[in-house]
Amino acid sequence: xxxxxxxxxxxxxxxxxxxxxxxxxxxxxxxxxxxxxxxxxxxxxxxxxxxxxxxxxxxxxxxxxxxxxxxxxxxxxxxxxxxxxxxxxxxxxxxxxxxxxxxxxxxxxxxxxxxxxxxxxxxxxxxxxxxxxxxxxxxxxxxxxxxxxxxxxxxxxxxxxxxxxxx
Amino acid sequence: xxxxxxxxxxxxxxxxxxxxxxxxxxxxxxxxxxxxxxxxxxxxxxxxxxxxxxxxxxxxxxxxxxxxxxxxxxxxxxxxxxxxxxxxxxxxxxxxxxxxxxxxxxxxxxxxxxxxxxxxxxxxxxxxxxxxxxxxxxxxxxxxxxxxxxxxxxxxxxxxxxxxxxxxxxxxxxxxxxxxxxxxxxxxxxxxxxxxxxxxxxxxxxxxxxxxxxxxxxxxxxxxxxxxxxxxxxxxxxxxxxxxxxxxxxx
Numbered sequence: 001x002x003x004x005x006x007x008x009x010x011x012x013x014x015x016x017x018x019x020x021x022x023x024x025x026x027x028x029x030x031x032x033x034x035x036x037x038x039x040x041x042x043x044x045x046x047x048x049x050x051x052x053x054x055x056x057x058x059x060x061x062x063x064x065x066x067x068x069x070x071x072x073x074x075x076x077x078x079x080x081x082x083x084x085x086x087x088x089x090x091x092x093x094x095x096x097x098x099x100x101x102x103x104x105x106x107x108x109x110x111x112x113x114x115x116x117x118x119x120x121x122x123x124x125x126x127x128x129x130x131x132x133x134x135x136x137x138x139x140x141x142x143x144x145x146x147x148x149x150x151x152x153x154x155x156x157x158x159x160x161x162x163x164x165x166x167x
Numbered sequence: 168x169x170x171x172x173x174x175x176x177x178x179x180x181x182x183x184x185x186x187x188x189x190x191x192x193x194x195x196x197x198x199x200x201x202x203x204x205x206x207x208x209x210x211x212x213x214x215x216x217x218x219x220x221x222x223x224x225x226x227x228x229x230x231x232x233x234x235x236x237x238x239x240x241x242x243x244x245x246x247x248x249x250x251x252x253x254x255x256x257x258x259x260x261x262x263x264x265x266x267x268x269x270x271x272x273x274x275x276x277x278x279x280x281x282x283x284x285x286x287x288x289x290x291x292x293x294x295x296x297x298x299x300x301x302x303x304x305x306x307x308x309x310x311x312x313x314x315x316x317x318x319x320x321x322x323x324x325x326x327x328x329x330x331x332x333x334x335x336x337x338x339x340x341x342x343x344x345x346x347x348x349x350x351x352x353x354x355x356x357x358x359x360x361x362x363x364x365x366x367x368x369x370x371x372x373x374x375x376x377x378x379x380x381x382x383x384x385x386x387x388x389x390x391x392x393x394x395x396x397x398x399x400x401x402x403x404x405x406x407x408x409x410x411x412x413x414x415x416x417x418x
Contacts, residue, residue, distance in 0.1 A: 147215060
């Protein structure tokens with residue numbers, strides 16, 4: 001668990017943009033692992049299995065959110081990020097996360113896995129259940145948008161509604 | 168391949184991670200060698216990627232998450248993988264073959280190499296101790312109460328650390344004691360103790376013998392009537408820290 005929980009949480013936070021939800025997702029993933037996956041002996045396979053499971057959990061939750069939209073009042077009125085402003089030194093990483101949030105969801109997971117660098121493209125394709133070519137083209141396009149936002153300092157000015165659809 | 172296509176390919180090329188020999192990367196990299204503009208662009212991209220990669224890797228993780236995760240995982244009894252149902256079925260099928268083979272090979276499964284591999288494999292993933300305790304004496308008493316090896320010696324370096332727990336393991340009918348020690352930075356080290364008579368082919372030396380097993384490093388030595396096997400995620404240098412003295416002391 002020690003080797004996996006940090007990148008797994010970082011992946012979860014990058015997708016959910018909410019610390020509590022990311023922690024829940026990470027816990028849920030390890031819970032499933034404990035229930036079904038203990039027999040995984042191969043470290044590389046275990047890592048891919050955990051990321052695949054977490055990604056599925058996120059997708060399921062997103063589907064749930066669409067059916068039962070949940071907008072906490074303070075979130076709507078203030079448009080504050082879900083991530084709590086815990087410490088100043090977290091801003092750098094969080095500003096990147098904020099930029100990531102502006103991208104269409106289809107770009108987010110491939111980009112995070114690209115930057116975390118934990119997996120080969122074959123494994124990323126397996127985790128996201130996408131062809132390798134699709135993963136790579138989404139990374140290429142997602143990077144352009146992400147870098148524009150980060151380098152342009154436009155992160156804070158952009159609203160979540162500005163997400164760009166993948167082509 | 169035009170420059171635009173080469174840029175697209177190189178934008179998802181991760182130096183040091185992806186295979187340079189992959190045909191699409193190889194072709195794009197070759198093009199960059201002959202195109203100064205593309206080469207400059209690649210250099211900038213690589214630098215920017217490195218910066219962004221660091222930011223992603225430094226996304227803060229809640230300090231309490233690890234403890235929460237450990238607390239929610241069911242206390243794992245000694246789940247020895249070769250005893251699980253799938254392995255039991257396979258083992259049954261192989262039993263006859265094993266019996267025949269034993270005529271020709273003197274219990275090869277009880278060799279020290281097999282022991283080393285299987286013990287390291289046991290703790291290579293998440294492993295919860297049967298007894299969770301920070302008290303070395305409590306762990307020793309527990310092992311003794313179960314009739315498992317308890318007359319072992321810890322190195323002085325290990326004694327300075329905090330215990331995490333202990334487990335009893337039965338391996339081919341032989342009793343193995345396991346002591347887990349918190350080595351800091353989310354790392355544990357695992358000390359297996361078994362009677363010398365169980366593994367006659369183990370190195371009969373008090374000088375630790377190192378060997379990598381999967382992603383783990385192990386060190387084995389013999390002292391008095393025990394064979395010791397220390398395992399941990401790290402390098403030989405990492406394990407050596409806990410073997411700082413060849414002199415073994417009882418806690």
